Amino acid sequence: MFVERIKNGWVVHAPAKINLALEVLGRQPDGYHKVETLLVPVRLFDRLVYSPSAEPLNLVVRGSRTCPASLLEADANTNLAVQAVQKLAELSGHPPTGYLELTKRIPLQAGLGGGSSDAAAALVAANAAWKLGYDRQQLARVAEQLGTDVPFFLAPGAAIGTGRGEQLERISLGRSLPIVLVQPPAGLSTPVVFAGLNLARGEQMPHPQGWCRELAHRLSRGCGLAACKHLVQNSLQQAARNATEWIDRMADAMERLPVLVHQMTGSGSAYFAVCHSWRDARVTASRLRGGHWQCVLATRTSM
Ligand code: C5P
Numbered sequence: 519m520f521v522e523r524i525k526n527g528w529v530v531h532a533p534a535k536i537n538l539a540l541e542v543l544g545r546q547p548d549g550y551h552k553v554e555t556l557l558v559p560v561r562l563f564d565r566l567v568y569s570p571s572a573e574p575l576n577l578v579v580r581g582s583r584t585c586p587a588s589l590l591e592a593d594a595n596t597n598l599a600v601q602a603v604q605k606l607a608e609l610s611g612h613p614p615t616g617y618l619e620l621t622k623r624i625p626l627q628a629g630l631g632g633g634s635s636d637a638a639a640a641l642v643a644a645n646a647a648w649k650l651g652y653d654r655q656q657l658a659r660v661a662e663q664l665g666t667d668v669p670f671f672l673a674p675g676a677a678i679g680t681g682r683g684e685q686l687e688r689i690s691l692g693r694s695l696p697i698v699l700v701q702p703p704a705g706l707s708t709p710v711v712f713a714g715l716n717l718a719r720g721e722q723m724p725h726p727q728g729w730c731r732e733l734a735h736r737l738s739r740g741c742g743l744a745a746c747k748h749l750v751q752n753s754l755q756q757a758a759r760n761a762t763e764w765i766d767r768m769a770d771a772m773e774r775l776p777v778l779v780h781q782m783t784g785s786g787s788a789y790f791a792v793c794h795s796w797r798d799a800r801v802t803a804s805r806l807r808g809g810h811w812q813c814v815l816a817t818r819t820s821m
Contacts, residue, residue, distance in 0.1 A: 519635070519671055520563075521642055527569035527616075528646055530639035533820065534560040534630040535670060536697070536783040536790050539730040542715060542753040550666070550682035551712055553753075554730045557667075557683075558676045558691065559820040562699065564636050566599060567619040568643035575603055577618045584701075584813040585622040585632075598633040599640035602664055606641055609660060612648045625813060627705025629784025631667045638671035667784075675821060678734055691737045695819045696799035698777070698791045701812045702764035711785035714757030727751070743778050743792055750779040750792070758786040765789065771809065775802045 520531040540555040562584070577600050581587025591597070599618055607614035618640065624632030638661055645652050652660075654672055661668035666683040677686040733749035743750075759765045765782055768789035772780035776798045777791035793799040796818070803816035 519639060519642065519674070521646070524567070527567060528643040530566045530568070530643050531563040532566055532624075532632075532635035532639035532671065534562040534624045534632060534635065534699075535667070536560055536630065536699075536819065537752060538750055538792075539733045540752045540754060540784065541727060541730050542712075546682060548682075551715070552681065553679065553683050555679045555683055556676065556730045556734050557670050557679050557686075558695075559671075559674065560630070560697065560699070561817045561820055562624055562630070562815060564624050564632055564639070565621040566636055566639040566643065567617075568603075568640065568647055569617040569619075570647045571616050573615060573617070575600060575607075575614045575616055575618065577620065580619070580621045582621060582623045584815060585625050586812075589626055589812075590622060598637040598664060598668075602637040602640040602660075602668075603644050605660055605664060606644050606648075606650070610648065610650050610652075612644075612650070616644070616647065625701035625705070625788060627707060628701050628788035629706070629708075629782065629786045630699070630701075630788050631671065631784065634665050634667035635671040637661070637664045637668045641668075642672070676734070676819075678731060689734050689738055691734070691819075691821060692740065693737070694821050695743065696793045696796045697817060697819060698793060698799050698802045698806065699783075699788055699813075699815045699817065700768050700771075700790070700806060701788045701814075702762070702768060703810060703812050704762050704764055704787060706758055706761055706785055706787040708785040711754050711757050711761060714760055715754070716757075744794075747779040750781055752781050752783075754785050755782045758782055762787060768811075771806060772802075775805055777802055 729749040780791040799816040
């Protein structure tokens, strides 16, 4: 996340993420699923501007080529950036005021963490604007009340997420990976995909595979992705395949292209491929364009 001070407030560039690996290990007593996942930030950013004012909190959302305005929800009350500012106001005693301007570039219902990243950006901006002086740990405690992935976006770099995904161990992968992101025309709802796993409360998945930590450790020790591509796995992909035909359609399309690995991110529906080089990523993206996708983008992960 990059934060800039401007004349009327703060601008935050809120990144997307992919889950290079995601394992579901069972159910927690609170009903959430216990996971282990390798989260990596991606250079695709929403832009959030927070301008302090004495007026009640107001939000304007704009679309973009990768997240068309026609898909944006009109109801500001459900927007996670608004909820973040409201939650910080409630906890700090500051009135919930100001003007939020959000330009969406990260596709919605994609498993790319866009809403969570916007919420983290709003927390950071309001914390600065209201001079609250909350440190990262205090903000993380607010963030995890807003959503599982929100704490991840408060700090830079990759992380292993455990618990329901909110307990983070930062790691350096030591490199930036060229990737292609594809969002199909239909998004997926996170609770619906988790519910599709069909795990009874308290039941454990039979054999945790350890892909996630193994992949993180191998990459951080300098191992090439080609040598550990069998560890790029996502336990939610089967449930997502049952919910939409688009996962298989994206997998089929990727099979014919020069990519190292391909898989769904998070609970979908976006799909990513890691490529050998930036050139391969651009070639892959240009070959995919013209299909029925909502958007196709060549970009990179951040270190
Ligand atoms: O935490 P967040 O609001 O992003 O989660 C959305 C929903 O996804 C939860 O209400 C829950 O149904 C499901 N979920 C889950 N296990 C997780 C994360 C999310 O069951 N580890």
